[in-house]
Amino acid sequence: MINKYTFPFLLLLLLSISSCENEIPFDKEANPPKLVMNALINADSINNILYLNKTGQDVISDVMEASVEVRVNDVLVETPKALPIPTDGDFISFQKRFLITTKFHPGDKVRIDAKTGDGAHHAWAEVTVPQPPMPIExxxxxxxxxxxxxxxxxxxxxxxxxxxxxxxxxxxxxxxxxxxxxxxxxxxxxxxxxxxxxxxxxxxxxxxxxxxxxxxxxxxxxxxxxxxxxxxxxxxxxxxxxxxxxxxxxxxxxxxxxxxxxxxxxxxxxxxxxxxxxxxxxxxxxxxxxxxALNLIDSDVYDETIMEPIVFASNVHGGVGIVSISTxxxxxxxxxxxxxxxx
Structure with a gap:
């Protein structure tokens, strides 16, 4: 028998079930991992590091096997090898790191390609090396x-x-x-x-x-x-x-x-x-x-509960990240x- 107290409870239960049925689940097939490529390159240095990862549902994941090619003005100039994984310290990172030793010059068109060993991911970025600033006076x-x-x-x-x-x-x-x-x-x-x-x-x-x-x-x-x-x-x-x-x-x-x-x-x-x-x-x-964008997310000003999500600029095609070359x-x-x- 349904009394006056039971009916509101059943109505609330019915609404709860309906709302659960309308939730949109996270679809891993519709949101496949992407290759993350990051590098802050100094054009004058021969000691620049390119970092590779993959996006994930909660955290970034490691890249097991990958290859990198560096082209300057459409000419292949370097195929960097992955650096060894550091074994010292309390925290060991399995992040793929590639040492780029090419010295770039203002006006160079630099393209960097990264591919995973299984062929599932290919990301690339193309940057024109900027002219250097005027000397500090x-x-x-x-x-x-x-x-x-x-x-x-x-x-x-x-x-x-x-x-x-x-x-x-x-x-x-x-x-x-x-x-x-x-x-x-x-x-x-x-x-x-x-x-x-x-x-x-x-x-x-x-x-x-x-x-x-x-x-x-x-x-x-x-x-x-x-x-x-x-x-x-x-x-x-x-x-x-x-x-x-x-x-x-x-x-x-x-x-x-x-x-x-x-x-x-x-x-x-x-x-x-x-x-x-x-x-x-x-x-x-x-x-x-x-x-x-980094300034905003690293400051006390940004509150993700009331502000719009931060969108990071990216110049990586086929993936995400930033490849910067500065003079x-x-x-x-x-x-x-x-x-x-x-x-």
């Missing part, structure tokens, strides 16, 4: 106090970098502050270790005060309202729309301290060296859009070079 550094947030100031190293835009064309750039820190030490507590060298790299920079790097929305403090409305330019990409064909001085900051790890007593240190390579890269519009100009600055004979 000047880099001025100074140690200043910066308002991090709520009038809390910290000491930072300020860089003012002056360069000119290449005239008569639309240009896209990326600024990289590549800092190398090195410690030389004699560990007195371990006589068997006569000399120890510790090195580290740091690419972090603060760019919120620069008009170009913030796309016209500079801020002076970490808690300014504008900072919550736009993504931080983590990857330092920009175009020339605000200084086309002109000279521009860009302002960025890095940490002022060495951040040396305290792995041994200070009296064991014999030398400290810190260098900064100020690198200005010329990139393509596709690279520019790709890094802008650059750079300046090396020695920030610290201190020797300690006695403590």
């Amino acid at each position: 000047r880099v001025d550094t100074a140690t200043v106090m910066v308002n991090e947030y709520d009038n809390y100031y910290t000491e930072r190293l300020r860089y003012r970098i002056t360069f000119s835009d290449r005239p008569g064309e639309t240009n896209y750039y990326r600024l990289v502050l590549e800092r190398h820190s090195t410690i030389h030490a004699n560990i007195t507590s371990r006589p068997e270790v006569l000399d120890t060298v510790l090195t580290r790299q740091d690419f972090r920079m603060l760019s919120r005060e620069d008009v170009v790097l913030t796309d016209g929305h500079p801020t002076l403090s970490g808690n300014d309202s504008d900072l919550f409305e736009q993504a931080e330019n983590i990857y330092g990409v920009f175009d020339d729309s605000r200084f086309s064909g002109q000279s521009y001085t860009m302002t960025v900051y890095s940490s002022a301290s060495d951040d040396w790890p305290y792995l041994f007593p200070s009296h064991d240190i014999t030398q400290k060296i810190r260098d900064c390579y100020v690198r200005l890269l010329s990139i393509s519009e596709t690279d520019y859009q790709y890094f802008k 650059e100009t750079s300046v090396k600055i020695n920030l610290v070079d201190e020797k300690y004979d006695e403590w």
Whole structure:
């Protein structure tokens, strides 16, 4: 017998069954794996890595066997071999990596093809190597106090970098502050270790005060309202729309301290060296859009629950990913070079 309490329950059950029947299941046959091809290539380097994976329903999957061909101006110049899988460290990656040793030149038309060993996947990308940026004209550094947030100031190293835009064309750039820190030490507590060298790299920079790097929305403090409305330019990409064909001085900051790890007593240190390579890269519009998407997804601004999904730019045909070839100009600055004979 159905009473007044049973009927609503049956109706709810019926609606639940109907809604389940209307769900669209994930169809693996309709969404087959695609080849993922990624590479950030420096045209002047002979040490560039191409990475291969396959897409998956939840996570990317490994490529077991693959071959790669590199062509310049329609001529086959290299067939890179897969690098050995690293066996050191706690985490072992089976990701396929190929070493590309060809040195490219501005104006070269570069095509890279990747094929899986079973012949099921073939992806390729074609890139024209951009013209290099104009030489960096000047880099001025100074140690200043910066308002991090709520009038809390910290000491930072300020860089003012002056360069000119290449005239008569639309240009896209990326600024990289590549800092190398090195410690030389004699560990007195371990006589068997006569000399120890510790090195580290740091690419972090603060760019919120620069008009170009913030796309016209500079801020002076970490808690300014504008900072919550736009993504931080983590990857330092920009175009020339605000200084086309002109000279521009860009302002960025890095940490002022060495951040040396305290792995041994200070009296064991014999030398400290810190260098900064100020690198200005010329990139393509596709690279520019790709890094802008990375800026958004790596920032605190993006909320996937209320925002549209991020679409990454890709220049890979028959697959997904980005193959970037950049040219650059750079300046090396020695920030610290201190020797300690006695403590």
